[in-house]
Structure formats: structure tokens, C-alpha cells
Amino acid sequence: MTAPDFEHIILDIEDGIATVTLNRPDKLNALNEPMRRELMTVLDHTDANDDVRAVIWTGAGRGYCAGADLSGGSGTFDYSASVGDDSDKPRVQRDGGGRLTLRIYDSIKPIIGAINGAAVGVGVTMTLPMDIRLASTDAKFGFVFARRGIVPEACSSWFLPRVVGISRALEWTYSGRVFPAAEAHDAGLVRSLHAPDELLPAARELARSFADETSPLSVSTARQMLWRMLGADHPMEAHKVDSRMVQELGAGPDAAEGVASFLEKRPAHFQGKPSSQLPPSVPWWDERPFE
Secondary structure: OOOOOOOOEEEEEEOOEEEEEEOOHHHOOOEOHHHHHHHHHHHHHHHHOOOOOEEEEEEOOOEEEOOEOOOOHHHOOOOHHHHOOOOOOOOOOOOHHHHHHHHHHOOOOOEEEEEOOEEEOHHHHOOOOOOEEEEEOOOEEEOOHHHOOOOOOOOHHHHHHHHHOHHHHHHHHHHOOEEEHHHHHHOOOOOEEEOHHHHHHHHHHHHHHHHOOOOHHHHHHHHHHHHHHHHOOOHHHHHHHHHHHHHHHHOOHHHHHHHHHHHOOOOOOOOOOOOOOOOOOOOOOOOOOOO
16 A cells, blocks of 8 residues: 655554654654644554554654644734634634544554653644553653643643543643653653663564554454543443444454464464454444534
């Protein structure tokens, strides 16, 4: 499957693992609109490419992502000109970071954040819907919005308390301070810390554990189930979905192969294609309010 051409990111696919590198190192990989669009496109590509079993995101140079590109000056976050001033029908321009994090949330492939340097503003909030975050010991983090006169964005008011708890989320967003990787690790924001030259190898080793001897349909379906059950109001909702997914996957060839390989004491050879063969009931969740 031919990958699109990119200007602001790099996509490398090797042995079933895709690595997406934010590539504006002279700007500490600050997120601008062209980069955001490319990241949305690369998610479409990794979802559609059945050779990709897991995805790693990292940054080029000494930063992961320094946040939004503020080169537009003091009006960077002023959208009044683009949305108009019709007070009878006020319009809200959708936050670009939120569009990106919602797309990451919808990914059918596991995503690992390998945070190699500074991750502040949208640079850290974009990592929250990733499944697991690893960080370099050189990394720094900051939910700096209060220091820029705005508020947490990119759906982080939903994601961050679920990752680190409400008190820590409020402390970080109230103060807007930049904090070291050790604090992020202690709070559970990142899974593990690594020497800079060991970060990507550790991320690849983790990605391999998702890809080796596992059904791609099982992994992709489990990702949808676990993320979406975070919002369920009773375990019965999970029971309903679990029952349906077990029944639908259980009737397919990957389940038959999984059982046969166990009984025959051999590695499994799964053939399922998440791009086209997810369980028939996926998606089971309600439609969302935006196109």
C-alpha cells in the first residue's frame, strides 16, 4: 500500500510497525495546520494498511512537540473573524487539536507515544488518547494553557482526569507549569522512562508485543471496547458489548486459528484484516454531534 507524501511528518513502516515522526525540528515540532492535516491523513493510512499492526509517534530533533505554532502572534487563538459575529446564531469553530485527538481515539491500531523531548500544550494533549506513553528522561511536559490565557483543549478535559486523576489534572492545568519526566512518570502520565537513545527501541519492543502472535482483529476490537467503556455508566453496558463481540469474533477464522494453534502447540497464523473485517456490530456506539 503506497503511503501519501508528507512535508511536516515522516512515516516509516518496518516489519508491521509504523513510526510517525513529527518533523519540524527547527520549530521544536510545533503543531501548525498543515502538520495537523498530515497527522489526520497518516491515521487514515495506518488504519487502512493491514500490514501495520501498531503505530509509534515521536518527534524529530530535541523536542516532541512544543505546542501550537504561535508564529501568528497575539491573535493566534482569536477566531472571531472566521466565525463571524452573528449574536443570534453564535458559531463555534472546532478546535483543531480536538479534531486530531478524536481521530486518534478512533484509531483501529494501537498507538504508542515515544515522547523524546518537550511536550507542552497540544504537544502533550495530543498524546492523551494514545494507548501508552513512554518518555525520554530528557522530556518535559506542560499543560500551559492558563499561562496563555486559554483553557485545556484537544478534549483533554475528558482524557487527562481519566489518565492521572482529577486532582493531579487540576493541579497541572491551574498552574500551567512545565514539569520533568519523573513527575509525569510518578503520576502515571507515562508508563516508563528511558535514556534518550533507548526510547525508540523500547517503544518498538512494546509494539512488537502487540503484533506478535495476536489476532489483529482482537487487538483492534479490544481498543474500541476499552476506550469506549470509560464512559459507560454501569458494567452491564460492557457485558452487552463483550457478549456481542465474543459471539461475532468467535464465529470467524481468527478464533478458530487461535484455538487450533493452542491445541496443536504451534504459533498462530492470523489472517484477519481490521480495515475490512472488524465485527459486524462495530461501531456500536452512538453517532457523534459533528461530521
